[in-house]
Amino acid sequence: MYVQHKSHAQLAEQFNRDAKRVDWHDETLWLVRIKRDRAASQVAEWEQLREAASQIKNNVLSNLHDYLLQFEQHALANGIHVHWAADATEHNEIVHAIIRKHNINHIVKSKSMLTEECGLNEYLHGQDIEVIDTDLGERIVQLAKEPPSHIVLPCIHWKKEEIGELFHQHLGTPKGNADPQFLTAAARAHLREHFLAGKLAITGVNFAVAETGEVVVCTNEGNADLGVQLADVHIACMGIEKIIPQRKHLAIFLRLLARSATGQPITTYSSHFQKPREGQEMHIVLVDNGRSRRLASDDFRNVLKCIRCGACFNTCPVYRRSGGHSYHTAVAGPIGSILAPGLDTIYLLPLPCVGRAPMFAR
Amino acid sequence: MSSREKILAALKQNQPARQPLPDAHTGRTQPGNLKEKFIQALTDIGGKAVEAQGWKAIAAALREAFPAPAQIINTIPGLNSEFEILSSKFHPHDFRNVSPAILQGQFGVAENGAVWLTNEQMGDQALPYICEHLALIISQRDIIPTLHEAYDRISNSTYRLGAFIAGPSKTADIEQSLVLGAHGPKSLTVFILD
Numbered sequence: 001m002y003v004q005h006k007s008h009a010q011l012a013e014q015f016n017r018d019a020k021r022v023d024w025h026d027e028t029l030w031l032v033r034i035k036r037d038r039a040a041s042q043v044a045e046w047e048q049l050r051e052a053a054s055q056i057k058n059n060v061l062s063n064l065h066d067y068l069l070q071f072e073q074h075a076l077a078n079g080i081h082v083h084w085a086a087d088a089t090e091h092n093e094i095v096h097a098i099i100r101k102h103n104i105n106h107i108v109k110s111k112s113m114l115t116e117e118c119g120l121n122e123y124l125h126g127q128d129i130e131v132i133d134t135d136l137g138e139r140i141v142q143l144a145k146e147p148p149s150h151i152v153l154p155c156i157h158w159k160k161e162e163i164g165e166l167f168h169q170h171l172g173t174p175k176g177n178a179d180p181q182f183l184t185a186a187a188r189a190h191l192r193e194h195f196l197a198g199k200l201a202i203t204g205v206n207f208a209v210a211e212t213g214e215v216v217v218c219t220n221e222g223n224a225d226l227g228v229q230l231a232d233v234h235i236a237c238m239g240i241e242k243i244i245p246q247r248k249h250l251a252i253f254l255r256l257l258a259r260s261a262t263g264q265p266i267t268t269y270s271s272h273f274q275k276p277r278e279g280q281e282m283h284i285v286l287v288d289n290g291r292s293r294r295l296a297s298d299d300f301r302n303v304l305k306c307i308r309c310g311a312c313f314n315t316c317p318v319y320r321r322s323g324g325h326s327y328h329t330a331v332a333g334p335i336g337s338i339l340a341p342g343l344d345t346i347y348l349l350p351l352p353c354v355g356r357a358p359m360f361a362r
Numbered sequence: 363m364s365s366r367e368k369i370l371a372a373l374k375q376n377q378p379a380r381q382p383l384p385d386a387h388t389g390r391t392q393p394g395n396l397k398e399k400f401i402q403a404l405t406d407i408g409g410k411a412v413e414a415q416g417w418k419a420i421a422a423a424l425r426e427a428f429p430a431p432a433q434i435i436n437t438i439p440g441l442n443s444e445f446e447i448l449s450s451k452f453h454p455h456d457f458r459n460v461s462p463a464i465l466q467g468q469f470g471v472a473e474n475g476a477v478w479l480t481n482e483q484m485g486d487q488a489l490p491y492i493c494e495h496l497a498l499i500i501s502q503r504d505i506i507p508t509l510h511e512a513y514d515r516i517s518n519s520t521y522r523l524g525a526f527i528a529g530p531s532k533t534a535d536i537e538q539s540l541v542l543g544a545h546g547p548k549s550l551t552v553f554i555l556d
Contacts, residue, residue, distance in 0.1 A: 137535035222546030265474035292372035
């Protein structure tokens, strides 16, 4: 995990020394927020969708015990191995045991804020296992040995010239080339080699359906799919709050997620993994890590309804002008300040920025 | 006590009083012209729509867009006489040069330009993700308004992999500049059969 010894205010002050850069960061994120507003305004029933999503999540949290059992039962029947992890350490050990069983020392991983929360990459690195983050933004911050600064836009704090220099050092691109099209093509070629060599792929989970035992993973790049479909083993890691009751509820959540995140009507890929590919081994790791404790708190239970769209980041003026690295948590920003296990008194709901999120309609 | 038992016991203890499950049928936008709306949505997300009168027209359009020696792989019976058929001789790694893979979609969604297909239509599950270019084919009467109707149609069917594919693979991770072809197909063409 990334240990920091300075306060949010001190780190924000550091970030604010370059006023022009702060303005750029602020404006870039506000633009994403505007895209969200535009997308939301095109759906006449937007507020109804938010309300329905919020109520479904209320129902999930009030019945999580049974829904998890139902999910487990169906996933097992679908031929998936299901694991339960009480905390981050147990999660990391479960994942490591699967990797070790297959004698693998190189794995590909798509975006998963849960594995960030658990410090999986550092843990596996300590076990001599190389983890390649395959989301472009996450690969950029990984090469720079940084954590992501935003859950949807991991390297939103990086300038293209700096990425050009980073790629020059690590991928051998020509010095001074900062063209996003060119740099993305270079990353595509670099990561393609890792996909082709990847025997084991880790993904996060956006939604897990109790009724069917399937998990849904959303990306724009297709990196989760490429990783999983070329690998012999797929491990999907999820917090226990990712459960939704029925498949038809996906309509509501998928209509909200990408519009709230980036203003897209849907992500390019919304992949429903119900059974392993023929010959493939599939695992799901269900992680508590403080969530069951949080469920008891009337003040904080609602953070478990979060679908990680990142809309609150783009809305929050403090986040936009202090940067994701000024926070002390794996998930930065407003929602991160109340999500992190162990934090109980930093902010109190409802923050106005979190009020932009689909899940907190009322 | 195992972690499973510990977590379940804590949940039973801590979960609040039962809240009802709401009616999932919220208001639904009914786009006027489904085909027009689908084409607009697909174009907005970087995809391309081509209306075609029959398989011959699709084959001709593909040959024009991807002239020889492009490697075209097909999984659709209607095009079997025109293009190489997906077979078990291929290793998934072979698909990386395929331009394009041609797959049947089950239906299209007008509100977002997405096409639904499952492992049944993919032939090989790696194919739609690793190919260089992708072509999906849907029938005009299989365009539905929103994701609600989509899940009505998917209903309780089972699959290994079920997928919405909406446009080409893309990223905007470098300074929010949109680039098509992040890891997967660099282009997506959806043929709409009359």
